Amino acid sequence: MKYKQRLGVSMLAMSVLMHTGNVAAESFVAPFGGYAFGTSDFSTVDSTSQAESSVKIAESEHWGVMAGITTPDPGSIYLLYSHQSTEFSIGDNLNQPEITKLDIDYLHLGGALYFPQGKFRPYITTSAGLTQMRPDNGFSNETNFSMSIGGGAEYQFTTNFALFADVRGYATFISSSQSLFCNSGNCKWLVDADLMWQGQVSVGAKLTF
Template sequence: MTRAGMMVMGLLLPLGHGWAAEDGDLGWQLTPFMGYSSAIDFDKAGEPAPAPVSTSLDSLQGESSANWGFFISKEVDDPGMIELLYSHQSTPMSPDQPDRLTVDTLHFAGALTLSDNFMAPYIGAGIGVTHFDAYGSETAPSMSLALGVQPRLTKMLALRAEVRGYGSLLNEDADFLCNPEVCAFRVRGDLVTQWQANLGLTLRF
């Protein structure tokens, strides 16, 4: 995923120029995006779940799939942005399970623009929560780090492409993946990681 994201960024280098604030006018930005998320691996906790079972699994995986979301950003003097980030993914589980896994992330984030020329590269970070939902649900604290570009197309529009890594800290023996008709599966408390490559269109106002 990192290599694919960097290829996207490379293709955007010739487009536009940096989106620096003009004459001290610090505006707002809205960026809907679509992207692709890597797989999420879950390891089984040491003790089996107390439920009737016919099969037991040692691990489950949320498969890689498309995602979508948006940024609401306020430009600041640094230069950069403070942002609200929302991301949504719905994906099958492997081995096959009757239900799907949905992953919703809400982060308070920031981005620091490294240059106001050409592709306007930036680094970003965020902190907030990630909500996992399958047979049950679990909300976990999470953080993210990002590397991206935002080439300006017009006075009001820009492209935005980034690679973002997420880490979520799950509680010990989280049972949102436990299907009582198929398996006894409680997630081992651990840092669960995932990567996204995203491409969006920014409207500045």
């Protein structure tokens, strides 16, 4: 009898834990948009003319989406995609560069940890993944490893809908003296840099289901 009672209690406890886990693990989708700023300057040498210049990526709007699941910490695990259409800003060269327009994509796997205060939920977040830069005029795409760290807050209007705002800093790892943006074997620039830094300010909506 005692064995049956213990077995019954154990099964009941397991059922409660499974039910709790199912409730805690929710999926969410969070589209966002904002402004990307503060890109690092690159010290470059034109591979054709040997002209030295200071090159940076211009500030502009960006948009993206996160999709993931919540965790009982409370926190979340997510996949992030961010897109920015921008252009190069040449600091020391008055000539029009061959490359003008540039698309930048971030694809990151990340996590967030929340510090709930009622419906107001501040959080910190970090992620890692890839940065891809896609120039115009037929030059090659460049894909590099990158990481980010940031913080923000969301406000839960209902259990299924929240608005959020955050700031993130992205660091893209670039090999020193790397050739960038090649076309038919000819590369546009030699870059003397190890990291490309960029900041993003975003606002968005989070739908939980």
